Amino acid sequence: MHCQADGFPKPKISWHKPQSSVPAMRSSVTENNSLVLINVHSYDSGAYECRAESLFGSAAAFASLVVRVPVRFDYVPPRKVYVTPGQSIRLRCSATGYPQPTITWSRGAEGLPKGAYFSNGTLTIKDISDVELGQYSCVVRNILGQKSYSLALAYRGKVTSIGYGVEVREFSDLILNCKLCFKLGAKFNFTWSKIEGELPLERAYQTGCALVVSNATMNDTGKYLCSGRSVDRVSDESIRAILEVTVIGAPKITTLFKDVTLVHPGGDLELKCSAVGPPHPVVTWTKGSQKVLTNDSETAVLLIKKAGKDDEGEYRCYATNYLGEDVVETVVYLIGLMSTNN
Template sequence: MGPTGFLGDKGGIGDKGERGLRGSKGDKGEQGPKGISIVPPQITKSPTDVEALMGASVTFACAARGFPPPKITWRKQSSKLPVLRATISDNNSLVITNIHRDDADTYICQAENVFGVKNAYATLVVQVPVTFISVPTEIVKAIIGDKVQLTCRADGYPLPKVTWSRPNGLPKGAVVTSNGSLDIYNISREDFGQYKCIAENSIGSQSYTLSLSPTGGEGDETGMNVLIGRQASLRCSLCSVPGFSFTWQRMGKALQSDRVQVKDCSVVIRNVVHSDSGNYTCIAANDYNGFSLKENIPLTVLGLPRFTSVIPFSAVVKSGDNFSLPCKAVGPPKTSVYWSKEHVKVTNLSAVATVRISNVSKSDEGVYHCHAINKVGRISVTTRLAVLRFKFDSPPPLKLEETVGNTVTINCAARLAEGLPTAEVSWKVPCGRSKSHYDIKADGTLTITKASPWDSGIYECTAKSFVGDPITAKVNVVITADGQKNLDWRDTDDSCSGFVQSSYNNTVYYAVAASATWDKTKYYYCPNGFRWACTSETAVIFTIGYYYGSGGHDTLYRNKCGWNDYLYKNYQRYFFRFRDSFQTNGHKHSGKSHRYQVEYSSSTSYFAGIVCLKD
């Protein structure tokens, strides 16, 4: 056999064979565990409306299901749940003990889990027994021929119905008013006597009895009270004694008036006025022996109250000042006064009522009434209180966006009222800008000509007047080239997206720059919703003069967000700058504590970014 020959070249890949038969199906695997159903809250037991007597205890039941199991809470629709008297039981029922009238409301059962909220509602109606809130004295005096109102106001729930009764029936023409009072007109002798007021609701009833009796007498009685404008007849008690002649005097002088008629032992005074009040003297002289007797007969003319204090038609008060205005009126009869505003009493009933307001504000404006009351009736006088305060003609907008190169005008005129001169207005412009850069008019208008990004920032106008405290308005102005902030200067590649919130103050943020060199002439925009901060406003936030430890502990950016110590993208970065840093050299150091104070350096190197504040 000869020697083995050389190994030949490797042959090519043959044709692909036919696909083999499919193998048999494997055994069915075991069934996995049953999954958990996620279910939003569902109320399974809703609370029902309750009507209960004041002082009782009530329970509102509520149940719910869902997964996760919902949490059930209770609240009152118009205010907070009663303190100490409202408790939540173990089965989530709301229990209110010793219910008060103001507990009447709608109560809300709320079931909540991470997948939703369900509410159920129930109303509490509090039944309140009848109580009287305004009744006259036990004896009410009235003058024959006059009108009298017997007051009987009652409270409760349901609202009580008020009725009046009298043993021999109510006087003809007497009217029960909607507020429960009984009005009796043209009083006669037959109208005097006992009256009963009855107030009743579904809970029970209360009654009150008073007596209506005459005051002094009617126009033909001796020693009497007579209504102004009526006729008074004075008669001497010696009229029936023969042998006497009679003369009459008042205040030591003979009676002289075309309204006075003297007839022997009587005097008739027609259409009496207040000046007719006084003592009238009947002088009875014996015709035989000259012996004389004197009898004093007092006459009091009753009338509506008369104001003795001057109440101006209107009063003007500066905002913040104190205001007082007394009111006094006299009778007879005895007169009391009180002040009200919009039908609400602001002073108590007294001989002299003074409305007093400290630190007057806009809410004190309005119409004030002084009411004078006596047994004859009541009168009122009105004064209008106006509060001087100044306000902006039209407050400037909170935010104003404009395009670079345009003219921007901000109006900030303020005055006391239409037609009056404008108040003195001063402006505070964004840091880093001088007021000389702007056109500021005497009427408070500020104009920016050929606006640039550096004109962006907070503008604050302050209006001063001799009335009250100054008023201020702030405008956040944003100047952009095309309606969008140019944020190309930013770097957002680190793990914090180049934007970190201060852990010391949640309004302060730090935005990282792409370049590590600070361009003092460049305006760096903060992201939307933020503005570039000033040195001074940040300096008052961060005042701590030391920082915690070293390394990354509580630092702004050092060793955080992917930074290696101060190194990020091959550059050391220390300084976060303010919009006016080109003037102040202020900065926040990336390696210091969040709360560490503002520092100062003029270096344009080691630029980290800028400090931003929320709008």
Template sequence: MAQGTAELRLGDTPPQLVYGFIRQNIQPGPSVSLKCVASGNPTPNIKWTLDGYPLPLNERFVIGQYVPMYGDVISHVNITSVHVQEGGTYQCSAVNRVGEASHSAQLNVYGKLHIGQIVAARWLFQGDRELPINRRHLVFPNNTLVIEKVQSGVDNGVYRCDATDKQARTASGTAHVNVMVPPKITPFNFRSDLHLGERVGVQCVVSKGDPPLDVYWLKDGHKLGVHDGQVEGEGIVLRTLDQFTSVLSIGALALTHGGNYTCQARNNAALATHTAPLSVNGMAMATHDNSAPQFVTQEMTHFK
């Protein structure tokens, strides 16, 4: 009889945001402070984004985080003399090993130049290349830029819009574009004639997708927890060959190994999934007489 052990950590709780910043509408110039407070066990870590991207690492943004005596974690972002281009959707995300919680709100910074007053505008790519450069770039009369069939490594970069109003006042706004290729998994399958005690292995190869990549396995929809490459109590071994390849192997098949095995690959663009069923045929001696032995064959397959 196979036996296994597992560690249960009592008291773990997912993060909860107990305080979040509010939506603000301001003019350029004043200092702004955004704060989030989160609880959870273990103590969560708080990360900040602006319009879905990590906050720039420069002197304009000062990020602080500390844990007071009562245990909640407090994180804040301070912006000195806020600029128009620093407006947008700010989000704080509290993360620990149990889960994640997020809060977001809009910081609207209204400058002297408003969209309705623009009389001239132009788009620049990487500082000096005026758009459109090719047929994939479309600039509409309302100064909206559309890029069709975006390409990784070609369309990445900084886009800037320069606008002028009737009083010849100018303003600029920039956007950082990072085009990522989503992951793609090469299909794999288990043999259909596997029996008790045999060895089996499959390889999950992420054939496409920009790093960083997170590759992991599930059995019947449950993530396989690994300690030193072993799935505790399951007789399953997981090995990472490189950042694009993971191998699942079983040294001696048991009926309990039957089920649906899923490889998932995730990057910042998307999640890719491939599932393969594993059927284990069991063979055991049932009865015998003076004639040839009789056998009973069992098959166990789990489908979600």
């Protein structure tokens, strides 16, 4: 953005962004007083003020910046949506971008079934029968391009086996066996999938009736579906088994701390420490070798009121369960006394 100003004495030119600020780390002003922004973001949009000032007064001019942003999905349904005959369903698809993206739904060359309609990105299908099943696509576009997302609408097969809960240690191999597959493997072709998520393709593979997920992580927690399709007729999943998996491991502290925490003498200080399991962690604060707070919940908040010299020192947060522990620490100093302590 360019700006020129004349006068005697020569005016000083500066750039401002009303009700916000010019991003100092991503901006510079050239010798001819042009404002340069690099790595522009959507939030850089808005009015910019060029202000010229001298001993005899000031003048201002304004420029407006509009940042165009490619489309990006911010919500999509699961890749496979199960329904029952006669059910009605709403499938929401939304996206961001600038200009505001348009959202449309389609179903291949067939087009949308009779009675189906979409509004504000949501596709509504009523009184579902066989003709409504199939592959649907949500397409979002603006002048910078478009993206599409596809899903399958299928009948919910009969659940002949509700599986069992499985616990596996983090970073070990998760092995799931499908009992239905062992019993009916000759009559059905079985596949594995994860409900409300996707299998980690780089770590998951099927061997016979079993699903193996190597080097399990907390993200592998969830429900897994073993689906069987008849080998002698065309239909969607007709028998299914569901197994619920919980990946357990040592706790992880999710709160970030600075090496040094400063507080004004007489001021209040809140040290908040949060951790996740499972198994459920116990969170403890210590000062030096002394415990100062223990909490059975996943968050422990240590409140120091009217901080004084005795409150300075090394504070540690421990999160523990029977599989291990995690620890973070910070050193508390009173502002104005830090140099003498060092």
